[in-house]
Amino acid sequence: MGKIADWVEERVHYRELVHSQFTGYMVPANLNVWYSMGSVLLMLIGIQFATGILLLTHYIPQTSHAFNSVMDLSEKIPFGWLIRRIHAIAANLFVLVLMLHMLSVLIMGSYKKPRELQWISGVVLFGLGLFACLSGYLLPWSQLSYWATTVATNSAGSVPIIGDDMVRWLRGGDRVDQTTLGRFYALHVSVLPPLFTFIVAAHLFLMRRVGISAPPGIPKEQVKKVPFFPHFVLEDMRASYFFLAVLFVGVFFVPQISFPPDAMEPADPLFTPPHIKPEWYFLANYQLLKVVPNEFLGIGLQGLGGALLLLLPFLDRGQERRPLKRPLFLAVVVASLAGFIGLTVWGHLS
Numbered sequence: 001m002g003k004i005a006d007w008v009e010e011r012v013h014y015r016e017l018v019h020s021q022f023t024g025y026m027v028p029a030n031l032n033v034w035y036s037m038g039s040v041l042l043m044l045i046g047i048q049f050a051t052g053i054l055l056l057t058h059y060i061p062q063t064s065h066a067f068n069s070v071m072d073l074s075e076k077i078p079f080g081w082l083i084r085r086i087h088a089i090a091a092n093l094f095v096l097v098l099m100l101h102m103l104s105v106l107i108m109g110s111y112k113k114p115r116e117l118q119w120i121s122g123v124v125l126f127g128l129g130l131f132a133c134l135s136g137y138l139l140p141w142s143q144l145s146y147w148a149t150t151v152a153t154n155s156a157g158s159v160p161i162i163g164d165d166m167v168r169w170l171r172g173g174d175r176v177d178q179t180t181l182g183r184f185y186a187l188h189v190s191v192l193p194p195l196f197t198f199i200v201a202a203h204l205f206l207m208r209r210v211g212i213s214a215p216p217g218i219p220k221e222q223v224k225k226v227p228f229f230p231h232f233v234l235e236d237m238r239a240s241y242f243f244l245a246v247l248f249v250g251v252f253f254v255p256q257i258s259f260p261p262d263a264m265e266p267a268d269p270l271f272t273p274p275h276i277k278p279e280w281y282f283l284a285n286y287q288l289l290k291v292v293p294n295e296f297l298g299i300g301l302q303g304l305g306g307a308l309l310l311l312l313p314f315l316d317r318g319q320e321r322r323p324l325k326r327p328l329f330l331a332v333v334v335a336s337l338a339g340f341i342g343l344t345v346w347g348h349l350s
């Protein structure tokens with residue numbers, strides 16, 4: 001092995017690269033567990049790509065065959081059930097970890113100068129992540145996926161003036177049908193994955209160029225540093241194993257999170273099941289549209305929230321990052337989080 005490594009080194013000079021990027025790359029010694037959420041997201045993306053490719057080997061993107069193709073996969077193909085469960089449950093975990101990553105960046109103020117571009121690329125990744133979930137949800141063509149997609153795409157109709165056109169554009173017609181399945185399939189398997197890869201690469205490139213922030217509190221000059229490898233990599237692995245364990249608890253013990261009874265019935269456009277709702281991460285938006293008396297106000301509030309989030313580093317320009325020294329900002333974050341959780345629970349129960 002040593003001889004092969006020397007042979008490659010003589011030609012490619014990779015050792016200098018490994019040193020500059022891993023063993024010689026110094027990061028703050030006091031990075032906390034929140035800094036590992038980015039690596040957990042990378043692991044989950046890897047899992048989604050690998051299981052997604054395996055699912056593709058059997059999936060048929062036609063309304064007449066889609067449901068049977070995924071049922072065959074779950075019931076007849078060896079380990080097909082496992083691959084399908086992992087893909088579905090890891091998607092939920094991905095959204096959850098995206099939210100945790102975003103929340104920690106908000107609380108530690110690491111979106112501030114010089115990390116504005118990293119924040120913006122993150123907000124775009126968040127949007128793409130939700131869109132990947134929305135588009136994937138329809139593919140099994142079950143009662144659940146058909147009606148949840150109908151409800152979720154209907155929400156776009158609340159946008160004034162262009163709302164109806166947006167619904168038609170999303171669905172490729174007036175109803176969710178073969179055209180919708182075709183475009184969601186194309187987006188899910190051939191547009192979103194490369195887009196994701198590209199923007200994640202940009203996000204990581206920015207992280208390396210700008211450097212990881214130190215947790216707020218200790219002045220920059222006094223922060224002790226440790227090599228990225230092995231110190232930080234081991235921390236990241238610990239967090240990744242924890243989330244892997246959570247994933248497999250879901251896969252083996254509570255698969256009904258992703259596969260309730262309506263997911264086991266083929267789509268029937270003529271029969272609306274009672275209590276149909278979008279996935280948990282869209283429930284707060286859905287509930288907000290239901291409770292705000294004016295649809296325009298409901299959608300306006302959401303648009304404003306999204307715009308504020310995107311432009312946050314340019315609106316909050318103070319250099320202070322310690323959360324307790326930013327009480328107003330902290331209060332807004334806690335209130336928004338409580339609002340999100342409250343609306344989600346309300347949406348679930350109503």
Ligand code: HEM
Nearest residue numbers: 035037038039041042110111118119122123125126212213
């Ligand atoms: C596919 C999704 C994402 C991946 C794979 C990813 C990956 C990473 C990684 C590996 C880091 C460095 C270590 C860390 O702080 O965790 C990082 C940092 C960062 N991410 Fe993300 N991220 C994603 C989504 C997001 C989102 C949704 C946001 C916010 C809207 C965001 C904003 C940031 C910021 C501002 C940093 C710098 C943190 C610092 O230096 O302290 N990222 N990301």
